[in-house]
Amino acid sequence: MSPDATAPTGSLAERAWRRATSIWLWPWHWPGREARRALPKPRLADLPAHATVSFWRREAGRRILLGFSMVAVVMTYGVSGYMAMGWSFMDAFYQVFITISAVGLTEVHPLDSTILRVHTMATISMGLFAVGYTVGGFISLLTEGEFQKFLGQQRIMKSIANLTGHTIVAGYGRVGAMVCEGLAGAGMPFVVIEQDPARAAEMQTRGFTYILGDATDEGVLRDAGVGRAAVLVTSMPGDAANVFITLTARELCPNIDIIARAEQPSTQKKLRQAGANHVIMPAAIGAHRIVSLLTNPTAVEFVELVTQRSSLQIEMDDIPIVEGSPLAGLSLRDADVGRLTGVIVIAIKNRDGHLIFPARGDEVIGPGDSLVILGKRSNLDQFREKFLS
Numbered sequence: 001m002s003p004d005a006t007a008p009t010g011s012l013a014e015r016a017w018r019r020a021t022s023i024w025l026w027p028w029h030w031p032g033r034e035a036r037r038a039l040p041k042p043r044l045a046d047l048p049a050h051a052t053v054s055f056w057r058r059e060a061g062r063r064i065l066l067g068f069s070m071v072a073v074v075m076t077y078g079v080s081g082y083m084a085m086g087w088s089f090m091d092a093f094y095q096v097f098i099t100i101s102a103v104g105l106t107e108v109h110p111l112d113s114t115i116l117r118v119h120t121m122a123t124i125s126m127g128l129f130a131v132g133y134t135v136g137g138f139i140s141l142l143t144e145g146e147f148q149k150f151l152g153q154q155r156i157m158k159s160i161a162n163l164t165g166h167t168i169v170a171g172y173g174r175v176g177a178m179v180c181e182g183l184a185g186a187g188m189p190f191v192v193i194e195q196d197p198a199r200a201a202e203m204q205t206r207g208f209t210y211i212l213g214d215a216t217d218e219g220v221l222r223d224a225g226v227g228r229a230a231v232l233v234t235s236m237p238g239d240a241a242n243v244f245i246t247l248t249a250r251e252l253c254p255n256i257d258i259i260a261r262a263e264q265p266s267t268q269k270k271l272r273q274a275g276a277n278h279v280i281m282p283a284a285i286g287a288h289r290i291v292s293l294l295t296n297p298t299a300v301e302f303v304e305l306v307t308q309r310s311s312l313q314i315e316m317d318d319i320p321i322v323e324g325s326p327l328a329g330l331s332l333r334d335a336d337v338g339r340l341t342g343v344i345v346i347a348i349k350n351r352d353g354h355l356i357f358p359a360r361g362d363e364v365i366g367p368g369d370s371l372v373i374l375g376k377r378s379n380l381d382q383f384r385e386k387f388l389s
Contacts, residue, residue, distance in 0.1 A: 067134025074100060074130050078123040085116060095120075100127025156209060157223065163189055165230040170215035170245050172199050175261055175282060176235040180208055191224045216244045221252060231257045234276075239267040243274050250275030316374050318349070319388070323367040326387050333361035341383040343375035 075096055082092035091108045099120060111117050167183060169176050172194040183190045184206070192203060192210035203210045213220035215234070226232065226249055234245045242260050249258060260276040262268050268279045292300045321327055327335050337345055347357040351368030365371065373383065 063137035063140060064134060067130060067137050070130035070133060071100070071127070074123065074126045077126070078119075081119045081123070085113075085119075096123060096127070099123050100131060156211075159209065160191055160211075160223070160225050163191070163225050164228045166190055166225065166228070167231045167233060168193065168221070168224045168226060168229050170232065170234040171236040171241075171261075172196075172203060172210070173235065173237055176233075177202075179233055179235060180206075184208070191229075193220060193224055216241060216248060218248055218252060221245075221249060226253050226256065229253070229256055231259060233259045233261075235261045237263070239263050239270075243267065243270050246271055246274040246276050314375070315377050315380055316346070316372065317380055319371045319373060319383070321365055321367055321369045321371065325367070327365045327371075328367045329364065331362050331364050332359055335365065337371075337373075337383070337387075341375070341386060342379035343373045343383050345371055346374050347372040 075093075078096035078099065079089065079092040082095055083089060087095070087109065095108045100123065111120055166189040168191050169179050169183070170193045172180065172192050176192070176194075180190065180192060180203075190209070192208050193213060193215040194200070194203065194210055195212065195214055197212055200210070200212060211220060211224055213223070215221065215236070232245075232249050234242045234249075236242050236245065239262055242262065246258055246260050249256060257278075258276045259278045259280060260271045260274075262271055262279050262281050263283065265281070265284075268281070271279045289300070327337075332345055332348075337343060345359050347355055348359045348363055348365065349355050349370040349372065351366065356363055373380065375383070
C-alpha cells in the first residue's frame with residue numbers, strides 16, 4: 001500500500017505524512033514505484049554538493065552528532081556515579097571532564113575504594129571512545145569533502161533563491177537532457193530536479209543547477225523555486241509521475257506554465273485536467289516528422305533551417321506587445337513591419353490565447369498580443385531595437 005492511501009486529510013497533515021513516509025517507504029512511494037525499485041537508494045555520503053540534504057543527515061554530520069550524544073551519555077553516567085558515592089555535582093562534573101579529556105590533572109578526591117577506581121576506569125574507557133569517535137567525524141568532515149559539499153549545497157540553494165522567472169525541468173533523462181541543453185544554449189536560467197544520483201556527475205560537469213530529489217514532493221518543488229518560476233517542464237518517462245507532478249505544481253502555483261510529456265495518447269486528457277498548459281508526445285512528434293519527410297521533404301528542410309538556426313541565420317521568434325508599444329493599436333498594414341525591419345509576421349496570438357494564422361493585413365495588434373515573426377537574425381535585432389527599446 002502506498003503511503004498516500006492512508007494519508008490523513010488536510011494539506012499540513014498530508015505534507016507531514018508524505019515527509020514521514022518518504023523515508024521508510026522511499027522505493028515504493030507512488031507514482032512510478034516499479035521504476036523506483038530499480039533505482040539504487042543513494043547513500044547520503046554519495047550525494048553531491050547540489051543535493052538538498054541537511055548537513056546533519058550527511059555521513060560526517062551524523063557521526064559528529066552521534067559522537068556528541070555519546071559524550072553526553074558518558075558525562076551523565078560519570079557524574080551520576082560520583083554523586084551516588086557522595087560527591088557534589090561540581091566535583092563530579094570536574095572529575096569526569098578532566099578524565100575523558102585526558103588532561104592528566106589531579107583527582108578532586110582520592111580514589112581510595114575499589115568501586116571508585118572501577119567507575120573511573122569505565123568512565124575513561126567510554127569517554128575516550130566517545131571523544132575519539134567525535135574527532136573522527138570532524139576529520140572525515142575535512143578530509144572527505146563533506147564540509148565542501150555542505151558549503152556547495154548552501155551556495156546552490158542561495159542561487160536558486162535568487163532566481164525569478166526561471167524554468168524547472170523535472171527529470172534528466174533523454175528528453176530532459178535535451179531540454180536542458182536547449183535552455184543552456186539560449187541562456188535561459190533553469191533548475192533540474194533529478195532523483196537518480198548516477199546522473200549527478202553529468203549535470204555537474206555541464207554546469208547545470210540541479211537538485212537531487214523527488215519532483216512529486218512539494219518540498220522539493222519549493223526548493224526549486226516553483227513559486228517564482230515561469231515554466232515547469234515535466235519530462236519524466238512515466239505518465240503517472242508526470243500527472244502527479246503536474247497536479248502538485250498546479251496546486252502550489254496556479255499561474256505557472258506547465259509543459260508535460262506524455263507517452264500514451266490516453267494520458268493527454270489526464271494531463272490537461274491536471275493543469276498542464278501544453279502536452280508533448282515525443283513519439284507522436286517523431287512519427288509526424290518522418291511522414292512529413294516522406295511527403296513534403298522541401299517544407300521540412302525549410303522548417304529545420306529555421307528551427308536549427310543554420311548558417312543562414314534565419315530565426316523564428318515570438319514578441320510580446322506590451323502596453324505603450326508603438327505597435328499597440330495598429331493594424332499589420334499600418335505598422336508596415338516588413339518594410340521597416342525586413343521581418344515577416346507569420347501569426348498573431350491574442351491575449352486570450354487565440355492564434356490567428358495566417359496574419360492578415362487588417363488584423364489589429366493589441367496590448368497583450370504576441371507576434372510570431374520570421375527573419376534573419378540582424379532583421380530580428382532591428383525589429384527589437386525599433387519597436388521594443
